[in-house]
Amino acid sequence: MDQIQLSKEEIDALWERVKTNALQNGDYEIIKSMAHARRNFVQVAPSFPDECRNVIDILAEVYHLDAQSKEQNMTPDERLAFHKANSASHMDDLYSWLNTQINDKLVEPNSGLGKAITYMINHWKELTQFLKVPGGPLDNNICEQGLKRCILHRKNSLFFRTEHGAYICDMFMSLIHT
Numbered sequence: 001m002d003q004i005q006l007s008k009e010e011i012d013a014l015w016e017r018v019k020t021n022a023l024q025n026g027d028y029e030i031i032k033s034m035a036h037a038r039r040n041f042v043q044v045a046p047s048f049p050d051e052c053r054n055v056i057d058i059l060a061e062v063y064h065l066d067a068q069s070k071e072q073n074m075t076p077d078e079r080l081a082f083h084k085a086n087s088a089s090h091m092d093d094l095y096s097w098l099n100t101q102i103n104d105k106l107v108e109p110n111s112g113l114g115k116a117i118t119y120m121i122n123h124w125k126e127l128t129q130f131l132k133v134p135g136g137p138l139d140n141n142i143c144e145q146g147l148k149r150c151i152l153h154r155k156n157s158l159f160f161r162t163e164h165g166a167y168i169c170d171m172f173m174s175l176i177h178t
Helices: 008-025 034-044 049-071 076-086 088-103 112-122 141-159 163-176
Strands: none
Touching (some): 049 076, 049 088, 049 112, 088 112
């Protein structure tokens, strides 16, 4: 099977064209991973256990509701309606709590907790797209796990003795991961 070889410049040009078309057509939504926002609170939990527990518990309930929607094999539109009915109130409570912490100066904005709260507030629209976009994911952990495999394979491929050995390994990797 022939492979198409593109130079870095050609790849960059194609990517710019894709971005430009998407921006001109307005046919995209920026969705950020709730796992990233949650991770910020998990990292500072030893220093701020009560505050972080509140956030983590609310997000755990939202993830539990998302798991229920997946177990019931809901369509994207059904899942959206389910989240609007069940998760929106949790997210509204969380947003209110986050703003109270910052606005009432209950948290130092430069502390680890303050930075975690500020990140979540600043990216709220992108983090809550699962309440607005049919099929919008809560997080992109599956994608990140797939990318980790690619990056690990790239690192491992530095140590192949021959180009043929690298080719064979690439074939096995593509079989294993599909």
